[in-house]
Amino acid sequence: MGIETVQTGTPAHSIQPRGSVTSLNSDISLKSRVQESLDSNPEFRRARFEPGAPSIARILDRDYQEQLCIEAEREATRLYSYLIAHGKDEAQATEEAISRAVQMAISARDEWRELWDRCEGKFVIAAYGSARSRVWNDQLESFLKHLASEGVKNGYSVINGGACTGVMGRVSRAWRNEIDAQSQKGEAGTSSEVILVLLRFHGESTEKPSSDGSEGFVTRALESFLSRTPALYALGIRSVELYFPGGIGTLEEMSRYLAEVKIGKGRQRRNLRTFFSHQPTEPTGLFLSARFKGVGNFWKGMEQQFGAMVKAGAARRVDFRCTCFDELEDPKTLSEVIISHMNLLRDRRTKEEKRRKENLSEAERGVVRAVNSILQGDLAFNQRIFTGGNATTYERLLNAHYKEQVMLEAEELVLEEFRRQRKKGISLNDAVDRSINKAVEMARKWRGQLKGLIGQFNGHKTVVFVGSAKDEVWNRNLEESMKKAVRKAVTRGYTIVVGGDGREGLSKRLRDEWFEAKKRFRQERGEDSKSDFVRLQLKINGEKTGAHSRYGYSEIVGPPLESLSLRTALLASIGRTSAFYIYPGGPTELEVASSIMLAVQLQQIVTTPFSGRPLPMILFMNAALNRSGRFWDGLRKQLLTMTSEEIRSADPPVLDHIKFLDV
Incomplete structure (x- = not known):
């Protein structure tokens, strides 16, 4: 649906922007008027998913809602300029621009829910890879041909990032051609589709492109990787993730997959929201390496990196739910194995869903719905903590993610508190009132913590440290480099930002050294350093560690976060980061590093934490651990492969901001 479908002067479903046009002045911007119109509209504000829906669906729905608001502000500004240039007076241009922009946002509000429903119950094969044409060969072509044929024959869909060129374009066309060919023969079912999740580049429209269906089902372009990568992983029922040769974008998608699978295992899965929490089981990753002239096996560097993580104790072999194929000597057999794996998942899906389904009593469902309803209608809870005038697009999308997480946390808290009250023998009505009041009070408190974290350090220079929580992934050289x-x-006077619970590993070592460095600075200078210490923690097994103090100094601890992607985004959003120190670690540390590298590479064309800001340096502390060679050598080799003259799946200038420091 395009803006052209709205007739000039047509009211937006009787939604009139608040305030008169004549009151528009320097204090009330066009963007603020659009925000007010959408924020006051119940239909636009209404959540498209009920309590109990998959958390990733709800988080992305709120993200999409904020994106539409940003898009409407952008469209109103464009329309206003256009109308003024074509003879409209200021009052008419303002009224019409706001009305049409608001109409566009309201009309598109259901699109994310419609996409989710379209993919629900649909078995999907995800294909990731470069948008550039160099990373391809006959082996990959043969494999893709067989996979598309068998996949469509069995009714499986494919999803990718939507580029028309390179690996993604080849995958989409192979699937689309096979759907058409088998349909003509009367062999294909109606369930196979090509689903393309687009990313918006600066200067492009987010409108769903008009299409005759030849490319597949195309989504509205998403504003950032904060939304796009989770959306790629969240849709449909997943069993296999295919990683073709690609660039840093593919590396980020791969790293996210590995990290989400790792933190979703065992007991942690109950308390962390992952991309796959709603799936019957975590999918298997297949790395299609293939050989290329001049560079050999494409994913050889990552194979080496995974091995280094295991040897150093930063990860276990079981953490890598993936297989790397150096050669595709028998593409047909491999494609048949993948389809057999998909068929196995389809056969056992019903059993898994029954096992995972949580049974709530009517009273328990009632308190969850009550908290959700109260917070949905709470003006203070829903008030914007970042507005168009003083926040970046990335901060606003980050806030949308966090807001829905707080809502989810409040629903969990009210359920936990209600059960506790009932066990104590409290009457039903009193238990309901007490649990709801406690959950709502805590949600309101948590709501402002994001603004406090980002606002407190706005403009401050920060350095971010990333590393393992395991004490054994360490040596004397790393200790000295960290202290320095x-x-x-x-x-x-730079603020230090780190993730972790502060009990062991890098976060504890950093905090202890920061206390000592602050004390030493005061003794030597006679004044306090302006440096602060911020720690962001994931909520694992329901645990939370409070702030530590020493020598009159105290660390600042953020609220416990329930998703890895939110913590990674926050690490990059506090202050103006001058450097990321990446110490040895496992899949979660690799995920942070690859996300930051991608943000650096794309900051001029995509919304990232660094848009409009100086780019940070990414420093890999490349120590030799347990006689396994230097820890990050595998990743370094992979980046050199991607930026080589033969491949060029990544832009060489990104290496200007990456250093591997042999310590």
Whole structure:
């Protein structure tokens, strides 16, 4: 649906922008008027998913809602300029631009829910890879041909990032051609589709492109990787994720997959929201390496990196739910194995769903719905903590993610508190009132913590540390490099940001050294350093560690976060980061590093934490651990392969912001 479908002067479903046109002045921008119109509209504000729906669906729905608001502000500004240039006076141009922009946003509000429903129950094969044409050969072509044939024959769909060129374009066309060919023979079912999840580049429209269906089902372009990568993983029923040769974008998608699978295992799965929490089982990743002239096996560097993580104790072999194929000597057999794996998942899906389904009493469902309803209608809870005038697009999308997480957390808290009250013998009515009041009070408190974190350090220079929580992934050289970096940050007044619970590993070592460095600075200078210490923690097994204090100093601890993607985004959004220190770690640390590298590479064309800001340096602390060679050598080799003259699936300039420091 395009903006052209709205007739000039047509009211937007009787939604009139608040305030008169004549009151428009320097204090009330066009964007603010659009925000007010949409925020006050119940239909636009209404959540498209009920309590109990998959958390990833709800989080992305809120993200999409905020994206539409941003899009409407952008469209109103464009229309206003257009109408003024074509003779409209200021009052008419303002009224019409706002009305049409609001109409566009309201009309598109259901699109994410419609996409989710379209994919629900649909078995999907995901294909990731470069949008560039160099990373392809006859082996991959043969494999794709057989896979598309068998996949469509069995009614499976394919999903990718939507590029018309390179690997993604080849996958889409192979699937589309096979759907058409088998349909003509009367062999294909109606369930196979090509689903394309687009990313918006600066200067492009987010409108769903008009299409005759030849390319597949195309989504509205999403504003950032904060939304796009989770959407790629969330849709449909997943069993296999295919990683063709690609660039840093593919590396980020692969790393997210590995990290989400790792943190979703065992007991942690109950308390962390992953991309696959709603799936019957975590999918299997297949890395299609293939050989290329001049570089050999494409994913050889990542194979080496995974091995280094296991040897150093940063990960276990079971953490890597994936297989790397160096050669595709028998593409037909491999495609048949993949389809057999998909068929096995389809056969056992019903059993898994019954096992995972949580049974709630009517009273328990009632308190969850009550908290959801109260917070949905709470003006203070829903008030924007970032507005168009003082926030970046990325901050606003980040806030949308966080807001829905707080809602989900409140629903969990009210259920937990209600059960506790009933066990104590409290009457039903009193238990309902007490649990709801406690959950709502905590939700309101948590709601403002994101603004506090980002606002407190707005404009401050920060350095971010990323590394394993395991003490064994360490040595004396890393210890000395860490102490030197902390002393440097304290001397310069930079704030240190780290993820972790502060009990062991890098987060504890950093905090202890920061306390000592602050004390030493005061003794030597007679004044306090302006350096602060911020720790962001994931909520694992329901645990939360409070702030530690020493020598009169105290660390700042963010609220426990229930998703890895939200923590990664926050690490990059506090202050103005000058450097990321990446110490040895496992899949979760690799996910942070690859996300930051991608943000650096694309910051000029895609919304990232660094849009409009100086780019940070990404420093890999490349130590030799347990006689296994230097820890990050595998990743370094992979980046050199991607940026090589023969491949060029990544832009060489990104290496200007990446250093591997042998310590």
